[in-house]
Amino acid sequence: MDVRKVAKLAHLEITDEEVALYTPQMEGIVKYIEQLNELDTEGIEPMLGGLTDEGIATRVIRDDEIRPSLRQQDALGEAPSAVEGHFQVPKVL
Numbered sequence: 001m002d003v004r005k006v007a008k009l010a011h012l013e014i015t016d017e018e019v020a021l022y023t024p025q026m027e028g029i030v031k032y033i034e035q036l037n038e039l040d041t042e043g044i045e046p047m048l049g050g051l052t053d054e055g056i057a058t059r060v061i062r063d064d065e066i067r068p069s070l071r072q073q074d075a076l077g078e079a080p081s082a083v084e085g086h087f088q089v090p091k092v093l
């Protein structure tokens with residue numbers, strides 16, 4: 001995998017020194033992941049959620065009932081920064 005291509009897709013500027021540093025690391029990661037292709041998965045049923053318990057929550061059936069929720073003022077009162085009734089978060093783009 002080309003480090004420069006990944007950096008471009010992530011909208012990151014990357015120096016030649018960083019390319020030299022990250023190329024062997026990325027090759028090692030890809031080589032490690034490719035070991036999964038060597039596993040015999042015949043007869044193994046696919047799992048939802050991998051190794052976590054997140055799939056367990058979907059197996060619990062409970063009644064749909066209205067419950068009190070947190071008021072906007074209370075939620076924003078705990079926020080480190082709020083602007084005009086909303087949570088303020090760092091710009092992502």
